[in-house]
Amino acid sequence: MILKNKDITELQKLINNAKNITIATHINPDGDAIGSCCGLYHYLNLLSKNITIIIPNNAPSNLNFLLKNVNHIVFEENVKQAKQTFINSDLIFVMDMNNDNRSGDTMGKTITEMNSNKVLIDHHVNPDKYNVSFSYPDVSSTCEVVFYILKKLSGEKIFNKDIATALYSGISTDTGSFSYSCNHSEVYTAVASLLKTGIKVNKIHNEIFNTYSKNRLHLLGYAISKKLKIFEQQRAAYIYLDKKELDYYHYQPGDLEGVVNYCLKLDGIDFCALLSERDNKIKMSFRSTDEKIDVNKFANKYWNGGGHVMASGGKGFESMNEVREKLEQQIKNMDFISKD
Ligand code: 5GP
Numbered sequence: 001m002i003l004k005n006k007d008i009t010e011l012q013k014l015i016n017n018a019k020n021i022t023i024a025t026h027i028n029p030d031g032d033a034i035g036s037c038c039g040l041y042h043y044l045n046l047l048s049k050n051i052t053i054i055i056p057n058n059a060p061s062n063l064n065f066l067l068k069n070v071n072h073i074v075f076e077e078n079v080k081q082a083k084q085t086f087i088n089s090d091l092i093f094v095m096d097m098n099n100d101n102r103s104g105d106t107m108g109k110t111i112t113e114m115n116s117n118k119v120l121i122d123h124h125v126n127p128d129k130y131n132v133s134f135s136y137p138d139v140s141s142t143c144e145v146v147f148y149i150l151k152k153l154s155g156e157k158i159f160n161k162d163i164a165t166a167l168y169s170g171i172s173t174d175t176g177s178f179s180y181s182c183n184h185s186e187v188y189t190a191v192a193s194l195l196k197t198g199i200k201v202n203k204i205h206n207e208i209f210n211t212y213s214k215n216r217l218h219l220l221g222y223a224i225s226k227k228l229k230i231f232e233q234q235r236a237a238y239i240y241l242d243k244k245e246l247d248y249y250h251y252q253p254g255d256l257e258g259v260v261n262y263c264l265k266l267d268g269i270d271f272c273a274l275l276s277e278r279d280n281k282i283k284m285s286f287r288s289t290d291e292k293i294d295v296n297k298f299a300n301k302y303w304n305g306g307g308h309v310m311a312s313g314g315k316g317f318e319s320m321n322e323v324r325e326k327l328e329q330q331i332k333n334m335d336f337i338s339k340d
């Protein structure tokens with residue numbers, strides 16, 4: 001991946017001139033969001049900056065090991081302090097999202113209102129405009145983009161175990177442990193560099209992927225055995241979970257991470273969705289097996305969302321039954337295959 005010299009020079013200048021730096025990311029932060037924030041944080045720490053990560057809401061518990069000893073604020077739990085931190089910052093990094101709004105309404109508005117310089121580091125399509133933008137939709141993860149930026153800024157020797165652990169975490173989660181979005185050799189070269197710091201891949205993998213609670217594993221079993229609907233003719237499937245079912249399994253943030261992918265394990269399924277009921281909406285995830293099925297477009301056109309070509313998300317504001325009816329009609333019409 002080739003970074004523009006102009007962007008790196010500008011970024012270097014912004015970092016040099018900043019004392020208080022805030023790093024922000026999207027709502028329901030995932031491994032790439034937390035990993036990219038923490039990787040950048042540990043790098044900036046080496047430069048003796050005053051740094052705070054602000055996440056909109058709590059990260060799933062399996063990512064907490066990354067936030068240990070990292071100065072961070074959960075926006076929804078501490079709005080006043082978070083807003084003041086934004087106000088005090090000379091430089092704001094916007095990570096793993098293509099517009100401020102992905103941080104949720106209140107945090108998004110707060111970021112937008114700030115006059116400080118803002119730098120975007122991301123890999124989603126159609127980014128908004130920022131002072132400097134590192135937007136690379138063809139790259140596996142924001143963590144991989146951060147890797148190239150830090151390497152360009154300070155050389156490979158700058159990577160330490162903290163930076164490498166964080167960046168490796170995001171690359172491995174956003175590629176489903178190197179099973180998609182990683183058809184380019186550079187990602188493995190990047191990972192090889194990170195491994196030279198002495199991080200243990202098996203340990204990180206276990207922290208992230210093998211720390212299910214019993215409830216989480218049982219919820220997965222229930223979702224697959226009882227709540228999976230298959231449309232063989234349309235090569236589509238979806239799983240739906242109501243609030244009372246999530247409550248029964250004591251749902252915790254992150255417990256549904258990866259569940260949507262199980263639909264694609266079925267032979268003959270190319271498009272799938274996961275619907276889960278939240279307080280005032282139905283959260284939706286979409287996945288496809290082929291770039292020809294552009295679920296970013298689908299989420300954007302029909303479900304108030306977006307993301308990537310083969311992995312996207314959205315929201316439905318009707319009841320679960322109404323959202324299901326609408327989705328089933330779209331499946332029957334094969335609306336997930338763009339006609340334009
Ligand atoms: P997930 O299904 O894992 O929640 O999200 C898959 C991808 O879609 C992620 O890259 C995420 O950033 C994006 N995404 C999820 N929900 C939304 C949404 O409501 N709006 C937009 N623009 N992107 C979303």
Ligand code: MN
Nearest residue numbers: 032096142174
């Ligand atoms: Mn990402």
